[in-house]
Amino acid sequence: SYELTQPLSVSVSPGQTATITCSGHELGEKYVCWYQQKSGQSPVLVIHQDDKRPAGIPERFSGSNSGNTATLTISGTQAMDEADYYCQAWESTSVVFGGGTKLTVL
C-alpha cells in the first residue's frame, strides 16, 4: 500500500519559516493536500492541489510538490500556527494520509 512519510515534529521560532515535508514514491505525480488540526478541533484544509490556498487561509501558508516530496511552508510563523499538520494524497481509489507532524512554535 502507498505510504506518505512526515517528520514527527518540527520546531520553529515565532516569525521564522517552518517547513514540513511529506515523502512518497513519485508523489510529484499526484495532487497533495495539507490539513491543519489544532488540539481538540476538526482538521482544516490549508493547501489543496499542491499549492492552492482555500479562501480564508493566510498567505503565509504555501505548498509545493515535486519528485518524491511535497512541502508545506509557513512563512512568518505565528503562535496560532502551532498544530498537527497532515499531508494527504489519493492512491487509485484510496485516500492516504501522512502520519502527521506536530509543529511547535517556541
Added chain:
Amino acid sequence: DVQLVESGGGLVQPGGSLRLSCVASGFTFSSYEMNWFRQAPGKGLEWVSYIGSNGISIYYADSLKGRFTISRDNAKNSLFLQMISLRADDTAVYYCASRALTTSDGFDVWGHGTIVTVSS
C-alpha cells in the same frame, strides 16, 4: 452557513454495531462527494470510506472492508456509516467531510466529529 453535524456515536461492546449519521446544511448535499474519516485517541487521521454524489461510487479502506457500509440519503441531506463487528481498535472520533465543496480539491468542510468507544 455550510455545516456538517455527526451523531450516533457512543459506547458499544466488542462485536456490537453502530450507525453514524451526518446531516448537511447550507449547501446542495446531493451535488457533492462525501467521506468518513476517523482518528483514534492520540493518533493520526485515517480515511474510512468515500461515496460519490449519487451514491453509486463507493470506496473503503482495505482494512475495513466487509465491516463498514457507507450510504447516503440525498433527500434528507444525510450521510451514514453502518459499522458491525466492532473491535477495540475501532475506538475513535469519526468525522464526515465533503470533498471539493468550496475548493477544486481536498476535503474542505468537516464536521465536529462523533466519538465511538468500543469497550466491555
